[in-house]
Amino acid sequence: MKKILVIGAAGQIGSELVPYLRKIYGDNNVVATYNYTPLPLELVEGGPSEKIDATQGVALNDIVKKHSIDTIFNLVAVLSAKGEANPQMSWKINMDTTFNCFEVMKEIKGAVFMPSSIGAFGPTTPPDHTPQDTLMRPTTIYGISKVAAELLGDYYYLKYGVDARGLRYPGIISNVTLPGGGTTDYAVEIYYEAIKKKSYTCNLSAGTFLDMMYMPDALRSAVELMEADPAKLVHRNCFNVTSMSFDPEMIAAAIREHMPEFRLEYNIDPIKQAIANSWPNSMDDSAARQEWGWKHEYDLKTMTIDMLEKVSAKLKVSDTR
Numbered sequence: 001m002k003k004i005l006v007i008g009a010a011g012q013i014g015s016e017l018v019p020y021l022r023k024i025y026g027d028n029n030v031v032a033t034y035n036y037t038p039l040p041l042e043l044v045e046g047g048p049s050e051k052i053d054a055t056q057g058v059a060l061n062d063i064v065k066k067h068s069i070d071t072i073f074n075l076v077a078v079l080s081a082k083g084e085a086n087p088q089m090s091w092k093i094n095m096d097t098t099f100n101c102f103e104v105m106k107e108i109k110g111a112v113f114m115p116s117s118i119g120a121f122g123p124t125t126p127p128d129h130t131p132q133d134t135l136m137r138p139t140t141i142y143g144i145s146k147v148a149a150e151l152l153g154d155y156y157y158l159k160y161g162v163d164a165r166g167l168r169y170p171g172i173i174s175n176v177t178l179p180g181g182g183t184t185d186y187a188v189e190i191y192y193e194a195i196k197k198k199s200y201t202c203n204l205s206a207g208t209f210l211d212m213m214y215m216p217d218a219l220r221s222a223v224e225l226m227e228a229d230p231a232k233l234v235h236r237n238c239f240n241v242t243s244m245s246f247d248p249e250m251i252a253a254a255i256r257e258h259m260p261e262f263r264l265e266y267n268i269d270p271i272k273q274a275i276a277n278s279w280p281n282s283m284d285d286s287a288a289r290q291e292w293g294w295k296h297e298y299d300l301k302t303m304t305i306d307m308l309e310k311v312s313a314k315l316k317v318s319d320t321r
């Protein structure tokens with residue numbers, strides 16, 4: 001059985017990935033770590049946890065040894081928009097953590113899951129059906145750190161035998177933990193505001209198409225990639241994966257199917273808009289589909305039904321507290 005360390009377990013993906021992994025691999029085999037943001041109680045009570053600053057290699061090494069870890073899921077990242085506010089801090093956190101994960105796992109030839117992003121692409125990348133292997137010259141510090149991390153993953157695999165694998169995630173939409181500091185965050189906020197106010201002011205313009213994915217597909221894709229037969233992997237770091245591509249008008253129309261009075265307005269954030277304009281409209285993820293059988297389950301319609309139901313229930317619960 002794998003012994004897994006999840007770094008960044010309090011974040012949007014980590015807070016759902018930890019219980020998902022614990023169900024598959026056993027509660028005691030998945031160690032949840034956090035640094036500044038405390039873990040939700042459910043994660044603390046559900047299995048082992050540690051507070052750690054993963055930018056410190058010695059501290060990370062100690063935790064890996066203490067729990068006999070053989071696999072790391074590294075979810076620490078300062079996202080795209082937040083990164084532009086403090087590029088130096090973003091680079092340090094994103095890169096030091098990534099580098100330390102690979103360094104620590106090189107001794108034991110362990111495995112590292114590293115999420116990359118649509119943010120790894122840039123304005124010179126072909127924007128439609130963006131190929132798996134293509135020009136990658138991102139213009140954000142986040143994107144630059146993602147490309148560097150992808151290359152490091154291949155390097156540590158080739159040079160040291162670290163089983164490094166990763167996905168280029170699109171915007172992830174979820175109803176448990178809010179994202180923070182991303183360019184695609186609007187696609188989560190819109191559901192919360194629709195339920196609270198029946199209207200939303202979007203900071204990206206109509207016609208801004210971006211790839212997106214619902215959290216259940218994001219969790220499943222990470223595990224399926226890490227369980228994939230290595231002999232079948234032509235690529236490793238990292239695979240394009242997507243479930244849908246839409247613009248703000250399309251997500252608003254999907255919400256209006258259930259809430260005809262929903263209103264969408266715009267107040268463009270120039271920094272986020274410039275970032276979104278530099279990213280693909282839609283990725284080609286056929287390499288993931290061919291090499292390890294990736295298949296999305298949720299589309300815009302089915303995700304919207306589930307989001308409206310789950311977020312409504314969540315907001316009703318918090319209203320009565």
Ligand code: AKB
Nearest residue numbers: 079080117182183184
């Ligand atoms: C962001 O918007 O920065 C992230 C991402 C697409 O990587 N959600």
